[in-house]
């Protein structure tokens with residue numbers, strides 16, 4: 451028997467309003483019930499029924515641990531319900547990849563959790579949100595869909611790869627290194643390489659039900675760039691930062707002054723992860739250094755992994 455799909459609203463441009471055809475709009479204005487009601491055919495895409503629930507109403511540039519905690523809680527509750535087949539999360543584009551990675555690290559993988567968003571507000575002359583929401587529900591109702599996925603502009607992305615790659619285009623997201631997991635086309639899911647993506651147990655599943663709403667370990671991101679002097683790192687270490695992710699040049703290289711400051715931070719107990727600031731490819735693993743590489747994660751996702759690892763300690 452077909453199962454229910456739950457749509458959790460968190461805000462974003464998909465729920466944004468403004469003058470039709472105008473440039474300005476405000477994100478996170480419409481409730482998720484209105485978004486669901488505004489999509490013809492959504493009920494047919496979820497033959498087991500739809501349930502819409504507002505978890506938050508934020509512009510995702512302002513995303514933080516309180517909303518994440520609430521979202522994880524509601525996902526856990528719905529995923530545990532045998533009548534629920536999958537979850538859709540409507541989200542802003544700006545930090546969708548961070549939320550996707552957080553959920554991937556925490557949630558069980560036996561049912562799909564599909565994030566979607568929009569580049570145009572709901573009041574645009576030709577909004578992209580309704581189609582993205584329909585595609586997300588179609589994907590969440592697919593019998594082979596599992597784990598955390600994102601679907602935008604008809605392209606299905608995995609949580610590890612998905613990234614916002616363009617500030618304006620409707621097709622703003624990419625899976626730059628590994629490519630997409632599939633597509634939703636004409637109401638049907640087509641998997642890349644004709645097979646659904648494999649899923650692995652969440653790395654920090656034990657944390658999911660006990661995340662605090664505030665006080666997550668402070669982890670900051672610094673950039674290695676021409677002229678970097680490491681003063682920011684010294685300042686952060688003195689201020690009690692628990693972790694630093696470096697968006698390093700190329701294959702994980704660091705400005706020598708920044709490197710010296712990072713060594714001082716490590717000596718003071720700060721955990722450091724090195725990611726590359728290159729948008730494509732994966733830097734080589736780091737060996738024999740006082741810090742680890744970020745296991746191929748982008749700096750923003752490496753920050754989430756380090757926060758969770760510090761919480762798990």
Ligand code: SIN
Pocket residue numbers: 461462463464477508509510511541542543544545567568569
């Ligand atoms: C947001 O991220 O909430 C605003 C921008 C967007 O959704 O495109």
